[in-house]
Amino acid sequence: MSLLIIGSIALDTVENKYGKVNDALGGSAVYASLAASYFCENVSIIGVVGTDFPKEHIELLNCKGIDTNGLEIVNGKTFRWSGKYENMNEAITLQTSLNVFAHFSPKIPNNYKSYEYLFLGNIDPELQIDVLNQMKRPKIVSADTMDYWIEGKNKSLKKLLKMIDILFINEEEIRMLTNESYIFDAAEKVLQFGLKLIIIKQGEYGSVAITKDNLFFAPIFPIKKVIDPTGAGDSFAGGFMGYVASMNKFNYEILKKATIYGAITSSFDVEGFSVEILKNINRKQIEHRYQMLKQYTQFE
Numbered sequence: 553m554s555l556l557i558i559g560s561i562a563l564d565t566v567e568n569k570y571g572k573v574n575d576a577l578g579g580s581a582v583y584a585s586l587a588a589s590y591f592c593e594n595v596s597i598i599g600v601v602g603t604d605f606p607k608e609h610i611e612l613l614n615c616k617g618i619d620t621n622g623l624e625i626v627n628g629k630t631f632r633w634s635g636k637y638e639n640m641n642e643a644i645t646l647q648t649s650l651n652v653f654a655h656f657s658p659k660i661p662n663n664y665k666s667y668e669y670l671f672l673g674n675i676d677p678e679l680q681i682d683v684l685n686q687m688k689r690p691k692i693v694s695a696d697t698m699d700y701w702i703e704g705k706n707k708s709l710k711k712l713l714k715m716i717d718i719l720f721i722n723e724e725e726i727r728m729l730t731n732e733s734y735i736f737d738a739a740e741k742v743l744q745f746g747l748k749l750i751i752i753k754q755g756e757y758g759s760v761a762i763t764k765d766n767l768f769f770a771p772i773f774p775i776k777k778v779i780d781p782t783g784a785g786d787s788f789a790g791g792f793m794g795y796v797a798s799m800n801k802f803n804y805e806i807l808k809k810a811t812i813y814g815a816i817t818s819s820f821d822v823e824g825f826s827v828e829i830l831k832n833i834n835r836k837q838i839e840h841r842y843q844m845l846k847q848y849t850q851f852e
Contacts, residue, residue: 553592553594553668553669553797553798553800554592554594554595554596554667554668554669554797555588555592555594555595555596555667555669555670555671555793555794555797556596556597556598556660556664556667556669556670556671556690557581557584557585557588557595557596557597557598557670557671557673557790557793558581558597558598558599558658558670558671558672558673558675558679558680558683559579559580559581559584559597559599559671559672559673559674559675559786560579560580560581560599560631560653560673560674560675561578561579561581561582561597561599561600561601561605561623561630561631562577562578562579562582562630562631562632562633562653563575563576563577563578563605563630563631563632563633564576564577564578564579564632564633564634564635564782564826565632565633565634565635565646566634566635566636566637566780566782566825566826567635567636567637568636568637568638568640568779568780569637570779570780570825571825573780573825573826575632576825576826576827577609577612577826577827578633578782578783578826578827579599579631580673580674580675580696580783580786581597581598581599581673582597582609582613582783582786582827583783583786583787583790583821583827583830584671584673584786584787584789584790584793585597585613585616585618585790586613586616586618586787586790586827586830586831587786587787587788587789587790587791587794587814587817587818587821587830588671588790588791588793588794588797589616589617589618589794590791590794590817590833590834590835590838591791591794591795591797591798591813591835592669592793592794592795592797592798593617593798594619595617595618595619595794596618596619596620596621596622596664596667597613597618597619597620597622597623598622598623598658598659598660598664598683599622599623599624599656600623600624600625600626600631600652600653600656601623601624601625601626601630601631601652602625602626602627602628602629602630602651602652603625603626603627603628604629604630605625605630610623612827612831616831621661622660622661622664624656624659626652627652628651628652629649629651629652630651630652630653631649631650631651631652631653632647632648632649632651633645633647633648633649634646634647634648635782637780637781640778640781640822641755641756641781643781643782656675656679657679657682658679658682658683658686659686660683660686660687664687665686665687665688666687666688667687667690668690668691668692668797668800669690669691669692669793669796669797670683670684670687670690670692670693670694671694671695671696671789671790671793672684672693672694672695672696672716673696673786673789674696674697674698674701674786676701676705676708677697677701677705677708677709677711677712678705678708680695680712681708681711681712681715684712684715684716691800691802692717692718692748692793692796692797692802693715693716693717693718694716694717694718694719694720694789694792694793695712695716695718695719695720696719696720696721696785696786696789697709697719697720697721697725698725699724699725699728702725702728702729703728706729709729710745713742713745713746713747714745714746716747717747717748717749717802718747718748718749718750718751719742719747719749719750719751720751720753720785720788720789720792721742721750721751721752721753722752722753722754722755722785723735723752723753723754726738726739726742726750726752729742730742735752735760736762739752739762743762743763743764748763748802749761749762749763749807750762750763751792751811751814753785753788756772757771757772758770758771758772758815759788759811759814759815761807761808761811763804763807766804766807768804768807768808768811770808770811770812770814770815771815771845771848771849772815772818772819773815773816773818773819773841773844773845774848775819775822775823777823778822778823779822779823779824779825780822780824780825780826781821781822782825782826783821783826783827783830784818784821784822785818787814787817787818787820787821787830788814788815788817788818789814790814790817791810791813791814791815791816791817791818792810792811792813792814793810794813794817795809795810795813795814796810812842812845812846813838813842815845816838816841816842816845817830817838819841820833820837820838
């Protein structure tokens, strides 16, 4: 089945105790599409870059089977983000230069409009709504968001929540969105918008997937050395949506497996800077970690 991913494409500069990378490939659309490509054969992305964007990055995506025909290349500089980690649970932003991304207005090619699965990366909710208005109704629409949009575009975000099936959000964000301190009360409030599923990301403690009638706790895959957590949430969402699209159905059993696969693709991402590890894995390695995680958590 087909999966369309809309989000940022960036050149990141990241620094922590393990070193520093300059202008490394990043952005929500990149991390999500690479993770999804290990499950779904038909993954396409829509984003914007400047004329300074290295061609080898586009070639990498193409080599992974990712359709980049929806990628806009416009005059100017590519979106850049610079940050550092003093601990691996929180990024300190040093500089954000939106550049061509500041004027990003996604245009959905006709051959993408009938895609059955859609992931809306962390962009302005008004743009996310605009994308949905250009699409024929997909089977499953998922979206990510952040505190910046919760605070600055709250009305638009709540309008979006009525239009999607799955929301990826972290603990602090869902508390901010609902004014509820207990995450299960917060999730109940958000489900009232009509969503099928909320996945609350809890960092090193894993995630919890909550539906109207069920919930599922997913651990992280234990990594001895986290090198760079940038893109971990997007890698999770990409792995999740890639698996769902590959199965072409959505029920509780699929939800559980997708959540685990999301945790596993995220685990590969954090083992290196940028997409250094994520771009070089294979399905056999993913399945090996799936079985290991199953052993770690199985009990009677």
